[in-house]
């Protein structure tokens with residue numbers, strides 16, 4: 059473990075920092091404080107030349123790919139064949155420090171084993187299918203690109219493209235999952251929202267996620283603070299700051315990957331961070347149960363109205379406990395007869411002219427929510443008993459159960 063970090067530090071020409079790399083219990087490798095660290099201390103700065111992104115890779119490839127596709131292609135071409143190191147002359151030491159495989163990641167299981175996603179809560183299965191579609195789109199694009207640039211790519215030192223398409227696709231999946239689980243936001247373009255504002259960053263990418271509690275932050279780059287594209291050709295360097303509170307020697311140093319529900323953490327990163335039932339992060343998406351309620355005569359018109367006003371789908375319950383405003387809005391419309399004066403009242407709720415459509419409409423919505431909660435609880439009970447305690451999928455079902463229980467109890471009070 060120490061060797062991996064030392065090798066990266068040598069390549070980066072960085073002095074020994076006040077952190078070390080250690081194996082954690084269940085989260086793989088992680089960063090730990092070697093000494094007590096004062097608040098907001100700069101831990102290390104990774105030079106722009108060592109960041110793997112569109113700026114550092116663009117000079118080495120014909121244009122045509124977006125950031126995820128280009129970085130994935132580069133990793134794929136230079137995947138190390140263990141125990142040997144990556145043959146990449148540019149980023150070899152970094153690529154050699156990446157995880158060797160993603161065998162237990164839900165996407166790998168889905169692709170390789172055609173794993174039955176019916177064991178997952180429906181919204182999780184749906185999120186996994188969407189992720190799979192993204193992956194297939196990127197693979198199709200990169201496969202076409204490789205075909206169009208075969209001669210150029212084959213001449214790169216250390217690259218072998220004569221291994222057959224299956225082997226290439228396997229390496230591409232490994233590469234794509236590295237980008238998906240390890241890249242961070244990094245300002246490289248004129249606008250903040252540009253989808254290619256991302257990078258892989260050595261050492262920083264050993265940091266595990268915490269949903270709450272002290273975490274490290276990335277210092278604002280020059281480009282970000284001036285809200286413009288970076289001036290240096292390769293972009294700005296990345297400096298990692300320790301948490302804003304003192305860190306004890308030996309404590310793990312975390313990042314927060316975002317305020318994600320466990321559904322997202324599981325599908326995108328392959329783990330869950332169990333949360334208390336009363337946290338807003340404990341969330342159930344009930345679209346699979348509510349959408350069929352619109353499969354009736356007036357449902358098509360109502361669906362269109364919800365789509366036009368931006369309220370179709372993403373209907374959630376959470377543990378705080380709460381029914382999302384998006385779901386309340388959809389249910390209110392579901393219980394409004396078309397052609398009645400209540401339709402105007404529903405529209406008035408959208409623009410804040412009214413709080414509710416009517417008392418009767420509110421109680422019909424509540425009854426529907428209670429029914430949805432009952433279905434969620436029953437299916438969670440049915441499914442979780444087939445799974446071992448501590449299994450990530452069981453945690454997902456348990457979260458659904460607890461949230462539905464809390465929301466239903468709250469309705470009755």
Ligand SMILES: C[S@@+](CC[C@H](N)C(=O)[O-])C[C@H]1O[C@@H](n2cnc3c(N)ncnc32)[C@H](O)[C@@H]1O
Nearest residue numbers: 084085086087239240263264265266267327329
């Ligand atoms: C950016 S990497 C972090 C470093 C990684 N542990 C390693 O060994 O290289 C993200 C991956 O670490 C793991 N991970 C991060 N935070 C975790 C957590 N709180 N619990 C479990 N696994 C976690 C997941 O496998 C995730 O996809």
